[in-house]
Amino acid sequence: MALKIVDACVNCWACEPLCPNGAIHAARPHFLIDAGMCTECAGDHADPQCAEICPVEGAILDANNEPTNPPGSLTGIPPAVWAAALAATAVGSSR
Ligand code: SF4
Ligand code: SF4
Secondary structure (H helix, E strand, C coil), X not given: CCCEECCCCCCCCCCHHHCCCCCEECCCCCCEECXXXXXXXXXXXXXXXXXXXXXXXXXXXXXXXCECCCCCCCCCCCHHHHHHHHHHHHHHHCC
């Protein structure tokens, strides 16, 4: 079992020092988790430390490829409300 960092990652470095196994590495275009080194923090912490600190929704996936911080979980903004706001901004910027 391992977590995975995907392209929503903004390379902020927040997670890298927290990993008890040194499984997180700076890389381009985004940070990466070595699946062979990630234990999901079992035995070290109650919760995966990278997922706990990551400020970006959707940047880290669990072993089922589900986001550990799904849309709206950090901002508190329901995904439908966010999508509507983006759509309104797009209309406004085209004028
Ligand atoms: S879940 Fe834990 S062990 Fe795995 S990469 Fe994140 S901090 Fe490291
Ligand atoms: S905390 Fe999240 S956004 Fe920051 S480097 Fe780690 S995965 Fe990327």
